[in-house]
Amino acid sequence: MPVLNHLDHLESESIHIIREVVAEFRHPVLLYSIGKDSAVLLHLALKAFAPGKLPFPLLHVDTTWKFREMIRFRDETAARLGLEMIVHVNQDGLARKVGPISHGSRVHTDIMKTEALKQALDLHGFDAAFGGARRDEERSRAKERVFSFRGASHRWDPKNQRPEFWNLYNTRIAPGEGVRVFPLSNWTELDVWHYIERENIPLVSLYFSAPRPIVRRNGLLIMVDDDRLVLEPGEEPAELQVRFRTLGCYPLTGAIESKAGTVQDIILELTQSRSSEREVRAIDNDRVGSMEKKKQEGYF
């Protein structure tokens, strides 16, 4: 008798959720953020519909401040797998030259990410959007549902979420409403890495250690990815052996010093690590409960 180990279990559970959405919603989309969680999500979605093709497009909300390597990887992935990749930029924000350095992380994220995402969902009329968020990422997510309902203005009302009994998901929505669906809800960061190792899932090279030009800002190791990162007096980029634990807009994403050059090295490093992945995101350090605030506003 075959037995299911915990990764098999998580894998099947995620596939079940993905299929359920396709069966029940009119117009789903996969929010592709290029990072490791998106890579796993995409891998699972492909499995869910094999030998057929992915029955929905991918959407990347491009803040225009992503690492250049991420954009290259995104386009390569779409081409390699023959995927429909929608890229959306908040043109209004772009015209107003909104950016993380000039406007700060909060305003930048609000306009170029949260707002841009709403624009794209409305523009294409998507009623279900897959996201790669996990419950273990942050304490406020521990109670997040797999199917997270958003009102007509994409607002998340913590008091108005549906109880999830068994795997019987209530997928009914009124016109204009939508859901965010999190098939990786029960995965931990370590599960994600183990699965990437087992399934040999391609990742952006930024996750792996390499010498990169780094400056130190507000306690974070920031990579100088292009010349929009104006150096302050006395700042001098240094070649450091670093990798990234999460990926986002490069001026907001801290690297960690690490020699881990392979997935296996990363797993070993993680099993010995003493800090959570969110520590390297500038957005969280604003105040206690900040993620929850962001979520109510429609941030993923």
Place this chain on the structure above:
Amino acid sequence: MSSNAGPGAATQEIGTVLARQDVKDQLRFIICGSVDDGKSTLLGRLLYDSRNIFDDQISAAESESRVYGTQGDSVDLALLLDGLQAEREQGITIDVAYRYFETPKRKFIAIDAPGHEQYTRNMATGASNADVALVLVDARNGVVTQTRRHSHIIALMGIRRVILAVNKIDLVDYDRRVYSDIVREYQAVARDLGTEEINAVPVSALTGENVFTACGNTPWHGGPTLLELLENVEVRRDELAAAFRLPVQWVNRPNPEFRGYSGTVASGHVERGMSVVASPSGRQSTVERILGPSGDLEKAIAGQSITIVLADEIDVSRGEMIAGTDSPPEFADQFAVHLIWTDSQPMLPERSYSARFASASGIAQITDLTHRIDVNTRNRLAAKTLELNEIGYCKITLDHAIPFDPYSVNRRTGSFVLIDRFSNATVGAGVIDFALRRASNISWQEMKVDKATRARATAQRPCILWLTGLSGAGKSTIADRLEQKLQSLGRFTYLLDGDNVRHGLNKDLGFTEEDRVENIRRIAEVARLMVDAGLIVIVSFISPFRSERQMARSMVEDGEFFEIFVDTPLEVCEERDPKGLYAKARQGILANFTGIDSPYEPPERPDLRINTTKVTADEAADDVIGFLRSKGAGFG
């Protein structure tokens, strides 16, 4: 690579880490305790001791401990867990939270359903996804009302295995007697609830005693620590042991060459070559291919998301259930259920709700609320409605029959949720106790168009009107008038005359004992087929023996067979003698003639008696129609 460890050492280490993943399984457990029993502290302890908490999370909890904590200067482990800001500020938690930790042996998903107001709803939600329950009791208070309540809810949700943690054992001086009294009392509670397995352990969440290791304060406890219990309890035992069920989620048809049925195996296992049946269509086939997440499989088991390809081109759609032909699910449209109400709008009997089962969906009506159950005492209370967090025992009726299993047999295929059709809120969660009205069993080949479908098409309720009586009693004349009248009322009918059948279908039969039985069997069988076809069948047939008429009645369902006694005295018949048969019988030319030298057994309790010496054939026909209307038969 660090300089003092060779590549070999590092490789070996990662090898061990990866190898462990292959055998590491997953346990989902719900943790139940009332406020201040130490639930958050214990969960924090499990996460902390299993090193699943990062330093930055600990320092965040440290800084918050100064603001919200209850432990003075040391870290309040409970704060490692808190989620929503509003709750934290109020100092209470009000929703189901999921926590993750792992040991080299197992990955754990701890389902934490705290809170006061929404307790029943949250616990039931959490329990629906748990294998095992960890019930926490404060050693100082013992088994309290809440303990009984929690145990009752988890039992209702089908959890049969419980780990009892007697917490704060440090506060009762590690007293053995306190502990064993509590364990004994809890065992009594659990026995009543049908709990199959209870393992108990005395712990201190605060000091860590017996959580991961025995620190030596309870030398009298020879048993395993809490972690050992959690690591060794068998997972998903019942699901794997149950019969194969695959609720079809999605039909995968990427091209004309491939048609697969996707879904998660709800229970049991499936192998290539296995013969399967889809419910409710009843179509059968053989499993040709099984595609698992990583390609073709010989066999798939409960919990796996698969796509199966069948050998035959049969049409199966989302909502159907595929099962082994040797153990198909039951099939019904009316159930006795336990229902937990989860909405602030109370339940309204007679109102229709949308219902979602493992495979099918439908429209459900709560037709009868038998009683409400007090979750604390398990007493049955009279009720007209269910409010938020109340549990009731009710009957529900669906708009169509669905495949299912009782919840006690299968948690995946015996459960459902109710959804308000206007607000779309999930208003209730239910578990099927048993079917009240069983639809036809589908273990044999059932056609998609069935009797009910045909009856709908003809807008009438098909039945057999069996006219029995002596030769010359007037059966044929009445039958003839009756058929004309029914036809003029737009009914679809057929008249089966016993004498006529002898010329065709039964012309190979004589008048021996066996032949007579066979004669009546065939007539009854033809009538039954016609009922199946949706017709009102009028049978005109002497049928002198009670046992034979009884056999005919037993071949159709209740309410489809009406025995009509055309009661004309022998003298009257003999006097009428339309075919001159009585004369011949009297002369001895005809042998075995009913009424003369062969008995007629009049019906003891006919559905209708017609006395032809008092009414005309026309009036008799009207009487039969009136009778049919009064029975709600014949007419749609």
